Amino acid sequence: MTPLAGYLLVAALVFAIGLAGALTRRNAILVLIGIELMLNAANLNLIAFWRYSPHPEVLTGMMFAVFSIAVAAAEAAVGLGLVIALYRHAHTTDLDEINRMKG
């Protein structure tokens, strides 16, 4: 197994764990944690491919990953703001309870 395949497998595993967390937990914040894990796994994929690419001096993979980190931070901020607004309205963060469109 080449080193690149090892890194890709780890990234796939972390992605699947994040996906499982986002789909199975009740608390809205844990869904966001799952989403952050998925984004991180994608970043690992990008950096691994950049490292083993034929022209790493072009820096495409690293730049993509750095921008992805910035965008993920912005998305986490907005997502957590939404969770707080939701909690203020429904007084719960349990996603199974928030299953009606009309507040």
Next chain:
Amino acid sequence: MNIVFWILAVITVLSGLAAVTLKNTVHCALAVTGAFAGLALLFLQLDAQFAGFAQILVYIGAVAILVVFAILLTRGSDTPAQGVFSRTWFAGLLIAAAVFTVLGWAVMNSAAALPHENAVPTVTVQQIGQALMGRYVLPLEIVALLLTAAMLGAVIVAMHEKGEPK
């Protein structure tokens, strides 16, 4: 495939598993911080120093703290009454397993076509700076606008509305 990679991979995967399975929400947040740290060390192992330090600074220094604040502001630290997994947990688990199977199969099947050891790329911060100001200046400006919009949006979404009892 040296020993450091295996140790870091085990730490990252175990922290990720802990983050999605623990009962106490604050423990989950601390475990996902461990996963972020493991991933940052994996970036450093891949000679991407700038990305690794940016990951520590942004994720552990900001996103983890944000998650923890949100948990405390929404009283997530009390143990929930009906258990932590939703009613449809089995379907979610099945989907995640299917995704991992497909990805793993794709990686293992193309293992022959993947490149082997490359020379270590020497990336100086000056090269990154020149790339950011040269080739990637448009994404840089757009990300700046995006971050401003996200900051304003988060404040407006989470603010107390006028007239609503505080």
Next chain:
Amino acid sequence: MANTLDQIFVLLKHWIVAYFPLALQPVVGILLSVVAIIATFPALFALTTVIERKGLGRMQNRIGPNRTGPFGILQPVADGIKSLTKEDIVPRSADAVVHFVAPLVLVVVVFMGFAVLPMGRNMQLVDMDAGLLYFFAIGASAELSIFMAGWSSRNKYSLLGAMRAVAQMISYEVPLLMSTVAIVMITGSLSLVKIVEAQNQYTWGLPHWYIFTPWGFAAFIMFCIAAMAETNRSPFDLPEGESELVAGYFTEYSGFKFALFFLGEYVGMFSISGLGTTLFLGGWSAPLAVLNFMPSWIWFFSKVMLSIVVMIWIRGTLPRLRQDQLMNFAWKFVLPMTLLNLFVAGLWRFMGEGILRWLVCSAILLGVYVIVGRTEMRRRKIGPRSYRYAE
């Protein structure tokens, strides 16, 4: 002779490493440097506790500790024995694992910051290309350990103290970083070794330290303010103020763990003073060209101890800031001034040599400081005191 004394630690390390087989030599070299750092800074911490207690005592018109040894010099030994032999109480409802791990994380993280500081000529542990970014990334990780300490104690006062401390630290994180970006811009590198070497030049006997430039001086003041807020040091020590919150986020810690928190806080102070010295005060370079015969590491440690003495002095002099006052100060005053400082540093770079750039840059900085200071102060009318009750 002067060169040998300057490089004495480097030569000592090479001499010891030569006794080991070739394969082990890099590891042994790094281990020796790490052991030297772990031995030096706690010793300096012990010295600092005596200096602080005697210094604060004299400022408050009393003598500090003077029973243990001549002039209280052996007080840290007494403190060490006390904290090692005290009973380690963990509250029953506390979260045992997180409660145990929090001081460990803090101590590990603050010691990791010393890896990039150049403590003398050729005396840094690692010469990283992105050294300054590494230092700030490691510093940002320390905030989480404070939250862990406050939350795991299951104590309202600890949690409140931890929340305040974390809010304060993240508010001052941005001015801390932005005040150093001007330095990076002018030097052209994030590597701390190159920043010190850029300051190691002399014109008419005076050094090129960045504190002697208008933007550098403004950046140094803002760096000091942000550094004192980052290490929860008075006048920003509301999270751990003894008269406010018992002991804040380490109320429930006793014995050795409390000593570890104390150690972590003071070593953090050393770490950030070391960074301030490297960035603004020229690191290991001597103040005048004639004084270069003295070893570089003596200059570095003197400057760090001078910064520590100034921090102790400020602690004894200024009153504590309230939480909303300090957050206001960070977001509404220090952050805009750091952004303006960046602009002024860019102007400095492009104006070329001469007296004009000194005048223009100083005028811009002073003018904006006075105007912003006056507009901030105008809202507070100092009149007869009004009371607001709970109804």
